Amino acid sequence: xxxxxxxxxxxxxxxxxxxxxLSSITVLASEPEEAELGPRQDxxxxxxxxxITVNEIPANLxxxxxxxxxxxxxxxxKVDPTTxxxxxxxxxxxxxxxxxxPNSAICYMEMKFPDDDGLYVGTAWMYGERVAMTAGHCVYDxxxxxxxxxxRIYPGSNxxxxxxxxxxxxxxxxxxKYIGSENSNYDWGLLEFSSDIGSSTGYFGxxxxxxxxxxxxxxVRGYPVEKNAQMWSMSGSIAASGTFKLSYYIDTTGxxxxxxxxxxxxxxxxVGIHTNYNSLGYxxxxxxxxxxxxxxxxxx
Numbered sequence: 001x002x003x004x005x006x007x008x009x010x011x012x013x014x015x016x017x018x019x020x021x022l023s024s025i026t027v028l029a030s031e032p033e034e035a036e037l038g039p040r041q042d043x044x045x046x047x048x049x050x051x052i053t054v055n056e057i058p059a060n061l062x063x064x065x066x067x068x069x070x071x072x073x074x075x076x077x078k079v080d081p082t083t084x085x086x087x088x089x090x091x092x093x094x095x096x097x098x099x100x101x102p103n104s105a106i107c108y109m110e111m112k113f114p115d116d117d118g119l120y121v122g123t124a125w126m127y128g129e130r131v132a133m134t135a136g137h138c139v140y141d142x143x144x145x146x147x148x149x150x151x152r153i154y155p156g157s158n159x160x161x162x163x164x165x166x167x168x169x170x171x172x173x174x175x176x177k178y179i180g181s182e183n184s185n186y187d188w189g190l191l192e193f194s195s196d197i198g199s200s201t202g203y204f205g206x207x208x209x210x211x212x213x214x215x216x217x218x219x220v221r222g223y224p225v226e227k228n229a230q231m232w233s234m235s236g237s238i239a240a241s242g243t244f245k246l247s248y249y250i251d252t253t254g255x256x257x258x259x260x261x262x263x264x265x266x267x268x269x270x271v272g273i274h275t276n277y278n279s280l281g282y283x284x285x286x287x288x289x290x291x292x293x294x295x296x297x298x299x300x
Contacts, residue, residue, distance in 0.1 A: 001111070001120050001135065001138045001257040040186060042054070042175070042295045043179055044192075047170055067209055068269055069300070071105075071268040071269065073202045077101050079101050080102070080103055093233060095221065098158040099156055099163050101268075102221075103156055105156075105202045106123065106125050106223075106260060107124040107153035109122040109124045109138065109152070113144035115143075125203075127296055128300035130192060133188070133189070133190055134189040137189075139173070142182060152168045155167075156201065156231075158231065159228060159229055164201055167195060172190075173189060173192070184275070188292060189258065189273075204260055206288055207270075207293075213241040214240065215237055216237060216238045216263060216271070218237065218248065220248070220250045220283075222260070222274065226254075227255075232256075239282060247285075248282060248285075250283055252274060270288060272288055273286040
């Protein structure tokens with residue numbers, strides 16, 4: 001996530017490096033992975049009623065017999081299957097056909113926090129008709145007053161064009177451990193909406209495994225704040241695979257927090273949520289494990 005001040009209704013990029021996890025992803029650092037603290041635990045805030053709820057996964061939740069959830073591609077929608085693996089300084093490339101799947105399911109996101117008059121920018125991705133995934137620090141920041149006052153998404157944004165309109169989240173979710181200490185190992189966010197966005201945009205699938213994902217080909221695609229609501233992408237492979245984090249040498253900058261990290265195999269299944277830069281020199285994603293997978297599917 002990256003802050004984006006608006007003056008006279010003209011967006012001006014904030015060049016000052018922000019402290020804590022709201023800083024640019026390229027300079028945001030997290031410590032080496034901590035000892036396991038337990039599974040993910042869902043907490044939410046209803047932006048209409050203000051109610052905060054700790055949510056338990058129902059015992060009768062209809063879990064997949066496998067460890068994958070398939071994506072949804074609307075009938076007749078063009079599919080953009082192309083991926084590229086390039087090496088060198090800032091090898092991201094711009095995505096111009098943002099109405100082709102899966103680009104249609106990737107969302108430019110803006111947030112407003114209670115203790116700051118500016119806007120913050122991030123990325124989200126559709127995971128169901130009325131649900132999207134993002135980073136936890138895109139919905140909650142203690143230094144800025146806690147829960148975001150509002151979050152809005154522009155699916156398939158292409159600079160000044162918003163082909164699927166703008167949608168405001170009705171309920172925000174993150175982890176109880178992230179609320180408690182902003183633990184970077186629990187940096188996931190989930191957005192609920194009141195309209196069936198995903199029936200038009202399509203949405204991603206997901207998969208989880210306890211096995212190492214080192215060497216797995218992935219794509220990180222989202223909205224760098226300096227690119228003015230344009231979608232940019234880069235492919236590569238997972239370099240380190242931990243309990244909570246996946247690490248890679250894929251170029252990212254502020255605003256790409258929350259981007260989908262999905263396998264480069266044509267099945268459009270996410271294995272992580274892009275969150276931060278690590279002090280060891282990696283960019284990193286929040287890994288989708290079984291507990292996060294179950295939380296995500298509860299709202300799908």
